[in-house]
Amino acid sequence: MRIVEGLPPKGSYHKVSIDTELFGLNQKKLHRPAGRFGCLTICPDGKTVYLITKDSDIEKALNRVDRARWVMHNAAFDIRHLRRWTDIAPRKPDKLVDSLLIERILWGGYYDTFALDDLARRYLGIKTEKETRKAFFDPDGVLTSQMKSYAARDAIHTWKFSGSQERFLEKDPDAWKIWSEVDGPALWAVLDFKGFKVDVKKWAALAKKNAAICEELQAKTKFKLSSPKQVLAELNAFGKKKNIPALEFLDSTNAAYLDELRDIPLVATILAFRDAHKRATTYGDNVIRDFVEDDGRIYPSFNITGAETGRMSSSSPNLQNIPAEADYRACYIADIGNLLAIADYKAQEPRLTAAMSKDPVMIEAFENGEDIHMTVAREIANALGGEPDRKLGKAMGLASTYGMSAQGLAAKTGMSLRDSENMIREYFRRFAGVYRWTISQKAFALQHGYVVTLAGRKIWVNPHSRQGTTTNPLNGPIQGGAADQTKRALGLLHKHYGRKIPLVGVIHDEIVAEVKKSDVKPFVKQLEKCMLEASDWLTGGIVPGGVDIHTGKSWAAKG
C-alpha cells in the first residue's frame, strides 16, 4: 500500500474506489451532512491511495477521476457528505457502483452482513481492525498516520473486492439489470429527497398525552409495567391466586394473547399502558429532539435495500412505521403554499401474485377493475355460503402468498380450524393458478436455493429451514417484486425531475411528495405516469397497474 498525500495526477483512470471520512458525526445521524471533513481517499489500482485532507481540494480531486467508474461502499454516505463541498451530479450506473448495494443484490438472503469489513473478509480473506474508526467520532480529532492508513486501507479493499463482484455480475446479467434499472436510479432519487415537514406542536401534544397516561397507570401499579418479565410473573401469580388457568400458565404477554383476557382489569391496565408507552417512547418527544432540524423537517435515512427481499427500509427516524391513525399522520405536513401528494399502488402485492402465477381468474378480476379482496371474499362465499366479507378475503389472499397455515388463518380470523381449512382449500380451487404457482415456487427454491422476482432480483433462501422452503419462496418474490416496482418508479420520476424531485418519503407501496400548489396538477399526472410505467415494466402488462393519488395539507389527507 502506497499512500500519496495530494491529488491524483491528471490521467485516464478506468476505475477508482472512493472513501470519505468525517470527524464528529452524530451516531444517530450518520446520513446527515454534518461534522468536519476528515479525508477523502481515492484508489485507482488497488495499490496506490491518493489522500486528500483539505476540503478545498475535494472538487479538483473528483474532477480528475470524473470519467472513471467510481466504486463506493455505501455511496449514499459519501455522496451526501461530499455534496457539502462540491456538486455531484447523478452518474450513470456504470459510472457509480455501490459495492454495498451490489452485494445485497448478489447475496440478499444468503449473507446478512454487508459492511466493508465483511466483504474484505469474504472476498479477500482479510480480517481488519475497527478500533481506529472510533477516533473519527471525536469532533476535535486530528488525522493521525494510523487514521490515514485506516482510510487508505478501506479504499484499497473496496477497489479489490469490487473486482470480485464484477466477476459475479458478469455471470448474472439480471443482477446488473437490477442495479442499473432499479437500485441505482433509486439511490440517486433518494439522495435528492427533501425533508418532511413536521407539526412539532401537534406531535409534542400527543407525546405528552401518552406520557401522562403511562405515568398514571404506572403510579397505581406495584410492578414495572414496561418490563415483560415482571408483567408475566405478576400475571402468573395473579392467575394462580384467582384460579384463572389462562393467566397462571401464560407464557407470553404479547397483545395477541392478552387481548382475549382484557376483561380482567389487570390485563386491561397492561394493554393500555403498552399502547401509551409505545406512543410516548418510539413516537415521543425524542423524535423531535433527535431528528427535527432547524427547518422544521425530518430527514429519514432511506436504505435502498434494507431487507433481504429487496425492500427499502427507513431509519433515524423510521418513517415507515408511523402510526396510521389520523392524529399521527396529521403531524406530517406541507409547508405554507404547498400540498402533499400521496400516491399508493392499489393492491400492489395481489397484482404481483396474479402476474407471477398468471392465474386467469385473478387477472380477469384486475382487468375488470374489481376490488380483489372483495372478489376473493365473493368467490369464497359462493362456495361455502354466507355473505362476502372483504376483511376475510384480504386475510385469505395474504395468507395464501405468505404460506400461512390453516391454524394461522384460524387464529387470525377467529374461525374454527375446520372452517379455515375449508376456506384455504376453496381459495386454491378457485385460484388454481395461484396454487400451482405456490407448488412450483417451493420446488424451485429447493432446487436452486433461491427465488427470483419478476424483475430478476435473486433472493436466496435457506433450503434447510421451514421458512426457507415454505413461506419465503412465496413471499420473497412478491414483496421483492413490489419493491422493484416502487424503486423503479422513484428512478423514473428522478429521471424526469432531476435534482428538483419533490419527494419527502416512500413507504413500500406509497410515495409522498410536497409540491407547490400551482404545480400539483402536472406533478400528480407525472407521478401517476411513472408509477404505472414501473408497474408495466415489472409485469410486462400481464396485469393492469393501479395507482391512487390524493392531495392535502397533511399526510392524514384522505382521497
Add this chain to the structure above:
DNA sequence: GGAGACGGCGCC
C-alpha cells in the same frame, strides 16, 4: 458502562 439478546409492537 457498553454490547447484544429478547420481548414487544408500530408500519406495509
Add this chain to the structure above:
DNA sequence: AAAGGGCGCCGTCTCC
C-alpha cells in the same frame, strides 16, 4: 408440531 413475510426502535435484562 405447526400462530404469515419484511423491517426499526423501545425498554429491560444479562453479560463482560
